[in-house]
Amino acid sequence: MSAQLNYNIRNQELEIVLAGDFIHNKTPHADLLSAIHNVKNITFNAASLKSWDSSLVVILFELAKTAQSQDVKIDWSGLPANLQEMISLALTSSATPPTREVQKQDFFTTLGEDTLNNYHSLKQGLSFIRSAMNSFARLLGGKAIMRKIDFLFALEGCGYKAIGIVSVVSFMVGLILAYVGSIQLKNFGAQIYVASLVAIGMTRIMGAIMAGIVMAGRTGAAYAATIGTMQVNEEIDALKTMGLSPMDFLVLPRISALILAMPVLTLLSDIMGILGGAVVGIFTLGIPYESYWDYTWDALFLKNFWVGIFHGFVYGWIISICGGYYGINCGRNADSVGIATTKAVVSSIVWMIVITGVLTVILQEFHL
């Protein structure tokens, strides 16, 4: 039997008659709610009500709320006992939610606050870098507590496990560099200089940048996510209360591993890039094998090579510090790990480019 909801009004008294099965019922009840405008009492007759679920309770709940606001009295006693219980459960006053303050701010307040916030986070960042440096100095002085196994794990993660992806990416970049260079150089019949272009480009900067970008996405993100999850799980609080420095314990092994691994990965990237360029030069541009290598070899200056490796080393610092910083300063819920990871990757790439710019100017000044 389908659900039936009828009502009649007598002497300012509304009698609601419920019958049938109120299972997944979709009886409209807007007119019922408006019918109680001019009544004083509401009673129920549920003699032929068979079964019900939330779809009936919800109607009665809405009715009760409307009645409450209009000072109409409801006599629930005509309803089955268990239905009455559910309604009274729903009507038992809930905890009052705290009110949230919505503040309107003018432009200058916002600007001022933003500036202050930026200043504070800059200060926080600098003090993080300082304590990372201190921690590293303690390590060199043999005073930091760094578990060897943590260091080896980190080294494994950013060392040989990264070889594959760094190789592929650098090989492709070498290839692209050679192609793009050859388009212009061909016009002058100077394709042979593709060899020099690739050799100088890869060793001086591209090798380090490619290794850096891959490692920022791969390892920097992993650092932020791992340390951030520890923050969420209160592991970092536990470390602190045990008097262990999260910096020494968590960040230091990762920094040490990455600053060791990055120069090596840069070297790998240099080699793979040159190989990629050679594939294009020898097989596509038809430059003889011997002369390609001669030109490559002539273009390889030790100075460029060391500048590249040095960049790799600096990127190692940047990536691991960004990863550690955003991990340690991660918020405490599930979202925040994602946010920390994104920030770590984005900021390490941005800082890598910025620092490269600065280094380029400085190295120019010193004729390096």
Added chain:
Amino acid sequence: MSTPNIKIAAKNLTVGYGDYILLKEADFEVRQGDIFFVMGSSGCGKSSLLRVLTGLLPPQAGQVLINGEDFAAATPENKQHIMRHCGILYQSGALFSSMTLGENVALPLQQYSDYTPEEIDELVELKLSYVGLGGFKDFYPSEISGGMKKRAGLARAMALDPDILYFDEPSAGLDPVSSKHLDDLIRQINHSLGTTIVIVSHELDSIYSIGTNSIFLDAASKSIIARGNPNELVKNPPNETVYNFLTRGGEKHGK
């Protein structure tokens, strides 16, 4: 086919992960309207058993019958159909952190029912009011306390008017008052709606005050070593392990 008032039946059920067996060839039944406790020491496989009962983990052997239907062997559509009649409250509440409480509760209704958005709104308000969170519809899980998260999780579990509600350690992490509140709520839902309730817990207060039936899992023998109404069980414990558990261990030696 089992008798109609048996809601869940486990037959020859083996639970484990690979070679790691937690429960071997267990049989038990949960009757319609029971408040059924799964007890046992930490790590004996209570949560794993619950995962099997709710279809998250396939049993290694045996069957789970829900309303007489073999749940584990059901087709995916059938399985989903059965699942819609089950609500689960996870240990942490498991609310979706990117959604407000209202959206959390509305999600199953939007997915599985043909109510209009207005009707869903009213139902969400009702379910949240059941658990005492009437005004918290627009709050995010990160903005409320642990006890409230549990209650909001319960509101979500009740969204589709389930026949069976599963709870994994509902009182873990709650203060005694909140935990008593939750017990009262569970009892009232059970009493007024006739919902069958399965609770994994080792909270003795809850077990005695609301439990009507129970099983006791033992890690060493990988089997059920006691069953029945907990209040009877404590008077007549079949063995030392159960006695120690139900009397908090110390009492025998303390006195």
